[in-house]
Amino acid sequence: MITGVERRRRWSDGEKRAIVAERFAPGAVVAEVARRADISPGQIYRWRQEVRAAVAGFAPLLIAAVPTSVVPVVPSAAVYVVLNGDGKPTIV
Numbered sequence: 605m606i607t608g609v610e611r612r613r614r615w616s617d618g619e620k621r622a623i624v625a626e627r628f629a630p631g632a633v634v635a636e637v638a639r640r641a642d643i644s645p646g647q648i649y650r651w652r653q654e655v656r657a658a659v660a661g662f663a664p665l666l667i668a669a670v671p672t673s674v675v676p677v678v679p680s681a682a683v684y685v686v687l688n689g690d691g692k693p694t695i696v
Contacts, residue, residue, distance in 0.1 A: 620651045628654070 615623075627637045627648055638645040 621655060624648060624652050624655055 623641050623643075624658065626632060627634055634648055638648055641648075664691045
């Protein structure tokens with residue numbers, strides 16, 4: 605039985621990010637993190653989507669000259685565009 609006016613809690617963006625980040629700690633379980641914050645596990649997933657959407661967009665671009673004798677090591681999350689002598693780009 606609810607005897608009073610139900611109030612919605614307001615979470616700041618920083619509080620939301622801190623709770624979502626806590627979920628990614630080694631060994632963390634969403635249900636336990638949610639219980640400590642007194643929210644449902646689904647709310648953590650929703651906030652995670654909001655954070656992801658807020659930072660979605662273009663990736664940062666670094667333009668650097670690489671000597672032709674050096675072959676860049678390509679990390680799995682990187683795309684290299686090499687400009688050949690004729691000005692045509694090659695994606696590595």
